[in-house]
Amino acid sequence: MSGNGKKRSPLVAEKRYAADAPKKPAPKKSARARKAAKRAPAKRRGPIGLLTAFIGGIFRAVWRLIWGGTAIVCIMVGLGVFYFASQMPPANSVIDGRARGSVTLQDRFGDTFAWRGDQFGGMITTETVSPHLVNAVVASEDKRFYRHIGLSPRGVASAVRINLRAGRGPLSGNGGSTITQQVAKLLCLGTPFDPNQWESEAAYEADCRRTTLWRKVKEAVYAMGMEVAYTKDEILTIYLNRAYLGAGSRGFAAASERYFGKSASDLRPAEAAMLSSLLPAPSSRAPTRNLEAAQQRANVVIGLMEVQERLSPELAADARANPATLSSAAKQDTGGYFADWVMASGPEFFTRNTTEDVNIHTTFDQDIQASAEDALTWVFENKVKAGSEAEAAIVVMSADGAVRAMVGGRSAPNPGDFNRAIQARRQPGSAFKPFIFAAALEMDFSPNDYVNDTDMCWSTPGSGDWCPQNYDRQFKGPVTLTESLVESRNIPAVILSENVGRDIVRLVAEGFGIESDLADGPALALGVSESTLIEMTGAYAGILNGGSAVDPYGFVELEVAATNEIFPALAGGIKERVIRERSARELTWMMSQVVERGTGARAKIDGWQIAGKTGTTQSARDAWFIGFTGDYVTGVWMGYDDNSPLSGVTGGGLPADIWRETMTRVLDGQQPVPLPMQGPGNQLRRSDPNFQPGVAAPQAPAPAAPESPNDGAILDVLNNILNNAN
Structure with missing residues (x-):
């Protein structure tokens, strides 16, 4: 074949058979792209689509924020946990986290009765x-x-x-x-x-x-x-x-x-x-x-x-x-008031603020405490009208001032509650009179000396005449000192105080432990100066022990638990002599007659010799009975916290009942202990008309008491006064 001389491009299958050739497959999508395509919402047109897209965006932003914030919080918590874990001390070093130590109080027999700290x-x-x-x-x-x-x-x-x-x-x-x-x-x-x-x-x-x-x-x-x-x-x-x-x-x-x-x-x-x-x-x-x-x-x-x-x-x-x-x-729900008193009276760095664990040995007797609390409850349940808000306090101590029991009020106390036995300052009334007779006996008066119970007035500067009355509003004429105390007659007490001398009476009272400010006027004799029950009970303990002052105490010794080191008490017990033993014995005899046949008769306990004195203040705002046996002195006070008058209550009434109920329980099963007392015999002495009106003349002062070689400063003062007077 002949050509035309031009070159042609070679024929290929794709061109020759373009209509019948297979199509090239599209590239495959990834799995992520396919999932995104599924999640992607269909595109919408108009306001609804825009609103939906806006809300979805906010939701996604908040969701990311929550997850991000959570992650941050978790990181911070983890850091905090790691920090605290790294700072933890050894476990055994944080076992005892107390900032103060413990105080365990034990009674006179070594048994625990209270805890503090x-x-x-x-x-x-x-x-x-x-x-x-x-x-x-x-x-x-x-x-x-x-x-x-x-x-x-x-x-x-x-x-x-x-x-x-x-x-x-x-x-x-x-x-x-x-x-x-x-x-x-x-x-x-x-x-x-x-x-x-x-x-x-x-x-x-x-x-x-x-x-x-x-x-x-x-x-x-x-x-x-x-x-x-x-x-x-x-x-x-x-x-x-x-x-x-x-x-x-x-x-x-x-x-x-x-x-x-x-x-x-x-x-x-x-x-x-x-x-x-x-x-x-x-x-x-x-x-x-x-x-x-x-x-x-x-x-x-x-x-x-x-x-x-x-x-x-x-x-x-x-x-x-x-x-x-x-x-x-x-x-034993007893001893709270006593425990607080001991805690307050002990060394602060070993009691209230101790950082050590300590044991305090005390004079406390749990049986006597229970007796006092039971007696108080019984009297209020059986002899006081229901609903009465009258309060009472009791202190029981030995003749050396060792406190055996303390009731600071009718209710069981919480630590730190008001303790009427040591904190309430009240007028003792006629319970103060024994100090007048103690001064008179120390100046060699006799319990059989006479004083004239007659209507008398005393002039007080700025207040005019003061004319006290007896409780029975009567005057009995000449009465012995013993009779005037037995019947708690006011006029003889004032006359005796004035003639003995208020300074001497004050000296004797202070010597026996009455620390309160004592009145300057003649009303001193009628107990108008405020005192506490523990002071008055401690003063009576001085009469029982033969005339020596006592410092009431409950703290005996302290033991540090960790070292067993012992710290004895620095104070407490019998102190200097205040009056001669003979004077104390005669006064005890006179006070025994108060219970035998006088205002304190309701305190009698069959088979026991008891001496004591009642006290009732103006308008019966306070009623007292303080008495003692051969072993214990017990003081009872009754009254209202707001100083309201008691209704039909005298010291010889409910306080004497509380005293008797307390001591009956305390003395149960014991052999009677005689009182250390000495009566005046049959000697009778009449008033000397040449002495100040209304009181018998004292004999010449006796020589220094041979039975008391440690007479003390107060006796020296009294002897000097008597010698100067003669």
């Missing part, structure tokens, strides 16, 4: 305590303790729901805290007590218990830090040692000794359950306040232990059948 029974661990205690605490406080990381969201949600239903705020009331969170609170989130920042340990603890949102957040982070730093048993050990369980008990070891008198390792299920039930409200739930209620709450804990299989059904049944009971020491 913060009691700590020594370190215990989950291995050394009774396993029933561990199970009771976990069952009642945090059943998921061994499974959570320090927080229980379920518990928090439940607590918030309970609080809201009760009308409280979400954080008020139930907290839903785990044991770990409770330990965090006990450790105050790692903030130690600083006396320069907080006024007291109580203020520090109150600040640690504050509930705010930020504090709850910090508490949660701190709790998780503890879970990182400590084992579960270490956390529970801290809790067992630091939890407050009422009555000053810090930790379960102290509480076990306080309530049951036994080690925490020996607790029965019923006892462990009772202690665990105290944790939510230790002060109000203390078994010493209401044992029956405490036993009922313990049964609830026993039920929880049984349901959670932490106590077998057999042991649970036995625990319900044999509930926990208090030890004999814990049952």
Whole structure:
């Protein structure tokens, strides 16, 4: 074939068969692109599409923000947990967190009767305590303790729901805290007590218990830090040692000794359950306040232990059948007023502000205290009208001033309550008169000397004439000193005081321990100067012991528990002589006649010699009876706190009844002890008309008493006055 001379491009299949050639497949899409295509919404036109796109954008932005914020919070929490975990001290170094020590008060026989300060029974661990205690605490406080990381969201949600239903705020009331969170609170989130920042340990603890949102957040982070730093048993050990369980008990070891008198390792299920039930409200739930209620709450804990299989059904049944009971020491609800008095009178750095654990040995007698309290209750229940708000106080002491019992009011006290036995300053009335007769006898008057009971007035500067009256509004003429004391006649007492000399009377009263400011005028003789019951009772003890002053005391010695170092009392007991022994014996005889046949007759106890004196003040605002046997001096005061008049009460009435009921119980089963007294015999002496009107002349002063080689400064003053007068 011939061509035309032009070159042609070669024919290929694609061109030749273009209509029939297969199409080239499109490239495949990736899996991500396919998913995005599925998620992509169909494009919409108009306002609805725009609005939907806008809302979707906001939602995606918020979602990213939430996830981002959550991540940031988690990082911050993690850093906080790491920080707190790294700062945790060794677990055994935070076992005893007390800022002050404990004070254990023991009676004259060495038995414990009261506790003050913060009691700590020594370190215990989950291995050394009774396993029933561990199970009771976990069952009642945090059943998921061994499974959570320090927080229980379920518990928090439940607590918030309970609080809201009760009308409280979400954080008020139930907290839903785990044991770990409770330990965090006990450790105050790692903030130690600083006396320069907080006024007291109580203020520090109150600040640690504050509930705010930020504090709850910090508490949660701190709790998780503890879970990182400590084992579960270490956390529970801290809790067992630091939890407050009422009555000053810090930790379960102290509480076990306080309530049951036994080690925490020996607790029965019923006892462990009772202690665990105290944790939510230790002060109000203390078994010493209401044992029956405490036993009922313990049964609830026993039920929880049984349901959670932490106590077998057999042991649970036995625990319900044999509930926990208090030890004999814990049952003794006596001595609170005495304990407060001793705490106030001891060295401050070893009592009120002690940082050591100390034991204080005292003069206290629990049996005598119980006798006084029982007597007071009996008299008010049987001889005082129902609803009376009258108060009373009792002090019982030995002749050397050792206080054996003290009742500061009708109600059992809380620490720091007003103690009428030592704090109430009241007028003693005729109970002051023995000091007048003591001064007269010391100047060698005789109990048989006469004084004229007649209508008399005394002029007082600025007040005009003062004309006292006897209680019976009568005048008997010449009466012996003994008769005037037996019948508590006012006019003879004033006449005698004026003629002996107010300064001498004041000197004798002060010598016997009356520290109050004594009146300057003639009314001094009628007991218008205020005094306390313990002062007056101590002064009468000086008469019983033969004329020597006493300093009432209850503190004997103090022992530091850690070192067994002993610190004896620095004061208390018999002091210098005030009057001669003969004068004291004669005065005792005169006062015994007050009980035998005078105003104090209602204080009689068959078979016993008793001396005493009644006292009733103006308008019967105060009524007293102070008396003594051969061994004990007991003072009783009765009145109203607001100084209102008593209705139909005198010192020879209800106070004498209280005295008799007290001493009848105290002396029960004992052999009578005679009084150290000396009567005047049959010697009778009449008034000397040349002496000042109304009183008999004294004999010449006797030489220094041979029976008393240590007469003391007061006797020297009296002898000098007498010598100068002669």
